[in-house]
Amino acid sequence: MKSLRVKSFCQAIHTTDDEEPSHAEENGEEEFQELPNGEGSEPQKLENFTGVLRDLTVEIADPKAVESLHQQSYFGEHPEGGPLILSPEEVLVLLERKRLQVVGIDNAELNFETLSKLFSEKIADLWIKYLVYRDLRTRGYIVRKGIGDGIEYRVFKRGAKKGEDEAKYRISIVIEGKPVELRVLDKITKYSVSSRKKLVLAVVDRLGEITYYSIDQYNLK
Structure with missing residues (x-):
């Protein structure tokens, strides 16, 4: 008999700019927290x-973007000698933060609504993935694409050093009302336990609210 030990990891936190972020920890572990004014490590201005939109990614040729967005803020992928390449979730977050303008190959500007619709037509559950990605970034975490089926994102603890530290969490998204394949859950749980990473389920309800649950034990009896 297979069993999963699941515990509530944290509730989505709603604070205003005037409120102090919570520093509570659960069982001595770092808890997802929201930082005031978004990512506290970034300057105000x-x-x-x-x-430029290239199919389902956006490419930025400006070398300053590599320094500001990639090296300092951990957005995108930067192949040696190439442009900075942003994923759909990263594009939408940067558009929302007014750090990015996107144009098509005809040089016409594409806004948030146009791009979110375009991406959603080609990527299943894109809006849900964007909500989770944005929430994790708002809490101050470094977020990278997941590895393998069922793991949407890898999340590094705050203060992690790029290229030196490993991801602490594996994030799998569960949508309220949508069946979860036990085969996939079984696979990612085994993988996370064997690699000593923390598997976290990001459960998104019908209103777009996100609650995180940690699966910290897997038993096969």
Whole structure:
């Protein structure tokens, strides 16, 4: 008999800019927290960059974007000698923060609504993935694409050093009302336990609210 030990990891936190972020910890473990004014490590006045839509990614050729968005803020992938490449979730977050302008190959500007609709037509549950990605970034975490089926994101603890530290969490998204394949859950749980990573389920309800649950034990009896 297979069993999963699941515990509530944290509730989505709603604070205003005037409220102090919570520093509570559960069982001595770091809890997802929201930082005031978004990512506390970024300065208040930030440069805006222009990128070009290439299918389902946006490319930025400006070398300053590599320094500001990639090296300092951990957005995108930067192949050696190439442009900075942003995923759909990253594009939408940066548009929302007014750090990015996107144009098509005809140089016409594409706004948030146009791009979110375009991405959603080609990527299943794109809006849900965006909500989770944005929430994790708002809490101050470094978020990278997941590895393998069922793991949407890898999340690094706050203060992690790029290229040195490993991801602490594996994030799998569960949508309220949508069946979860036990085969996939079984696979990602085994993988996370064997690799000593923390598997966290991001459960998104019908209103877009997110609650996180940690699966910290797997038993096969």
